[in-house]
Amino acid sequence: MSANTDADTTDAGTDAGSDVSAAGADVVDYAASLPPYRLPADAYDAWNGSRARIDEKRVPGFDEDVVTMGIEAASRLDRDGDWHAAIETLALASTSWPQPGTAASGPLVTALGLPTDVRAIECGTSWRAGLEALELAVDGPPALAVIADHPTADPADDVEHLLGAGAVAVRTGRSDEPVARRLDSRHYTSAHVPGRFVDPDGGRVVDLSIGQYDTDAYAEAVGGVVEPLLEANGYEPSDVAHAVLPQEDVKIAWRAGSRLGFDAEQMRAGFVVNRAGFAGAAASPLGMAAAFDAASPGDLVVVASYGHGHGATAVLFEVGEGVERTGAGVSDQLDGGHELSYTDYLKQQGAI
Amino acid sequence: MGAHISHPIYQQSMAQRLALEAAVCTDCGDVTFPPRDSCPSCGASDWEPTTLSGEGEVYSYTVITPGGAPPEFAEQAKRTGEFAVAVVELEEGVRITAQLTNVDPPDVEVGMPVSSTIRRLYVEEGVVRYGFKFEPSEGD
Numbered sequence: 215m216s217a218n219t220d221a222d223t224t225d226a227g228t229d230a231g232s233d234v235s236a237a238g239a240d241v242v243d244y245a246a247s248l249p250p251y252r253l254p255a256d257a258y259d260a261w262n263g264s265r266a267r268i269d270e271k272r273v274p275g276f277d278e279d280v281v282t283m284g285i286e287a288a289s290r291l292d293r294d295g296d297w298h299a300a301i302e303t304l305a306l307a308s309t310s311w312p313q314p315g316t317a318a319s320g321p322l323v324t325a326l327g328l329p330t331d332v333r334a335i336e337c338g339t340s341w342r343a344g345l346e347a348l349e350l351a352v353d354g355p356p357a358l359a360v361i362a363d364h365p366t367a368d369p370a371d372d373v374e375h376l377l378g379a380g381a382v383a384v385r386t387g388r389s390d391e392p393v394a395r396r397l398d399s400r401h402y403t404s405a406h407v408p409g410r411f412v413d414p415d416g417g418r419v420v421d422l423s424i425g426q427y428d429t430d431a432y433a434e435a436v437g438g439v440v441e442p443l444l445e446a447n448g449y450e451p452s453d454v455a456h457a458v459l460p461q462e463d464v465k466i467a468w469r470a471g472s473r474l475g476f477d478a479e480q481m482r483a484g485f486v487v488n489r490a491g492f493a494g495a496a497a498s499p500l501g502m503a504a505a506f507d508a509a510s511p512g513d514l515v516v517v518a519s520y521g522h523g524h525g526a527t528a529v530l531f532e533v534g535e536g537v538e539r540t541g542a543g544v545s546d547q548l549d550g551g552h553e554l555s556y557t558d559y560l561k562q563q564g565a566i
Numbered sequence: 567m568g569a570h571i572s573h574p575i576y577q578q579s580m581a582q583r584l585a586l587e588a589a590v591c592t593d594c595g596d597v598t599f600p601p602r603d604s605c606p607s608c609g610a611s612d613w614e615p616t617t618l619s620g621e622g623e624v625y626s627y628t629v630i631t632p633g634g635a636p637p638e639f640a641e642q643a644k645r646t647g648e649f650a651v652a653v654v655e656l657e658e659g660v661r662i663t664a665q666l667t668n669v670d671p672p673d674v675e676v677g678m679p680v681s682s683t684i685r686r687l688y689v690e691e692g693v694v695r696y697g698f699k700f701e702p703s704e705g706d
Contacts, residue, residue, distance in 0.1 A: 276686075281694075
């Protein structure tokens with residue numbers, strides 16, 4: 215595997231001569247949108263309790279999907295500066311497209327007022343897609359990454375208890391005071407029988423429930439990106455302020471974090487699955503947004519995602535002064551919302 | 567029966583539905599939504615597109631019960647029960663009729679501040695149709 219140093223300085227525009235800008239692109243702004251409904255774990259009494267090891271999860275309304283959630287997240291970005299017209303790349307990610315076979319970027323471009331000649335790219339074959347979109351956005355700033363997901367499953371399957379929803383928008387560019395500067399990333403891809411996948415007939419997540427097998431696969435791929443990423447940049451796990459690991463299984467994520475040398479304090483801020491549910495491709499980006507919310511300038515943030523089949527990506531950020539002027543308010547959003555009963559949830563989702 | 571909106575008619579109004587594109591009269595400055603060929607105020611036929619803020623307040627409203635929902639919203643009414651439809655007066659003075667979302671109908675009040683949000687409206691011939699609704703705005 216070759217190192218990815220991304221010495222992309224040709225379109226720098228500003229910051230000429232800065233050593234740091236040569237190392238990567240900047241996150242200029244970010245925002246998140248969590249759907250308004252919350253389903254507490256104790257709603258799963260019908261199945262003798264939730265199997266997800268989370269407190270609650272977020273549920274979109276009947277009139278929401280990943281396109282509307284993505285538009286909402288991007289609409290929450292700071293509107294100052296008339297930046298929409300300057301966006302050159304729109305990187306979308308999801309694994310639950312509302313209209314497969316069509317360009318989900320179409321409604322986004324029109325609703326957000328982006329230029330029609332924007333380089334629109336849509337990622338979405340696995341839950342790694344969120345960081346794939348983010349990597350595209352930092353590779354070609356000024357760009358906008360919009361990551362929204364709402365994986366679903368049969369209510370009779372345990373995996374359904376975990377599945378939530380959410381959206382994140384990240385604007386990249388060049389800035390003297392970025393929210394965060396992407397320092398580096400690492401990727402891992404290899405053939406591996408997936409433990410979870412989406413049923414092509416129903417579009418629903420299927421979990422083969424092969425716990426140890428999944429744990430090993432996850433450890434191989436996620437460890438295979440996080441460790442070399444830190445080593446190559448001269449950091450120890452203890453140097454990292456916030457570590458956001460793939461959260462598709464609460465136990466596996468905490469075990470992997472601990473094995474990689476991260477403690478609970480480093481993992482807490484970005485561990486949003488506990489209250490948002492697992493938002494598929496948007497899960498790690500949501501964790502990243504929550505970590506940025508909690509971070510201070512100078513902090514290091516590692517964000518990793520995992521895709522069954524399988525592959526992993528990890529990105530290293532250094533938080534900048536810009537984090538003081540903006541925020542996604544993930545924690546406040548998690549405190550809000552309206553609680554749904556389990557029957558209203560099933561009815562709203564069309565499950566009964 | 568409810569109105570069937572064909573794909574070409576819907577397509578024609580896409581910028582209005584997704585970006586609240588309105589017309590501002592180049593003669594008298596009046597804002598019209600949806601845009602029309604001639605200004606309803608002064609009759610002039612020259613206008614330029616403008617994007618509405620989406621911020622406003624409930625001017626009037628009604629509640630649609632599941633039995634009274636137009637066919638395209640029948641599935642929504644079945645799944646979520648009654649919903650409110652409001653005439654919203656925007657900051658620009660334009661009045662728009664749209665559904666309210668993210669609010670229980672009994673909580674709706676005339677004068678309530680609202681802002682626009684893009685939502686799924688319904689599915690027509692298998693195609694998902696998006697458009698604006700209004701939701702209670704925060705911080706007022």
